[in-house]
Amino acid sequence: MITEEQREAVTGWFAGRLPGEWTVEPPRVTVDREEVTVVLTIEDVTAGESEVATAEARAGRARGFREDTREERMKIAREAQHRYERTVSWGLRVGDHEELWTHVAAPVMTRLRQPQRQVLDTLVESGVARSRADALAWCVRLVGQHEGDWLAELREAMTAVDDVRSKGPAA
Structure with a gap:
């Protein structure tokens, strides 16, 4: 079982390690025996003319962020995996659009x-x-x-x- 102190340590490490310009609020970090999942919240898009346009703009912003930060996120993940002996998975929230990228199915x-x-x-x-x-x-x-x-x-x-x-x- 993961203790609250261990969760706080992992959450604190990511809060200090992630570039501040990436997110508009602290990351949501979830820890279990196999995996650390880090969900980042980035700036929302300006509302489109319709719900469909807004949803597509959010999905596009998420895709762009994923691609633009891939190299740095993988570097951070390798450091965390070595430090905490767990796989690191990433996710992103833009407005009410949330997605998880590669994550463990144990x-x-x-x-x-x-x-x-x-x-x-x-x-x-x-x-x-x-x-x-x-x-x-x-x-x-x-x-x-x-x-x-x-x-x-x-x-x-x-x-x-x-x-x-x-x-x-x-x-």
């Missing part, structure tokens, strides 16, 4: 009993998912979307437990 093994397998098989047979693995990923995304507040509260509680453990007699 395999996760699990054992399921027949009732759970039947849920996955129903999703596959109905065409909602291509495979059991896709069905399981779909289920996890759905829980993440609908239980976000509960998951955030659970993460906060885990952080509090880590703090108590670090102050215990074995510390």
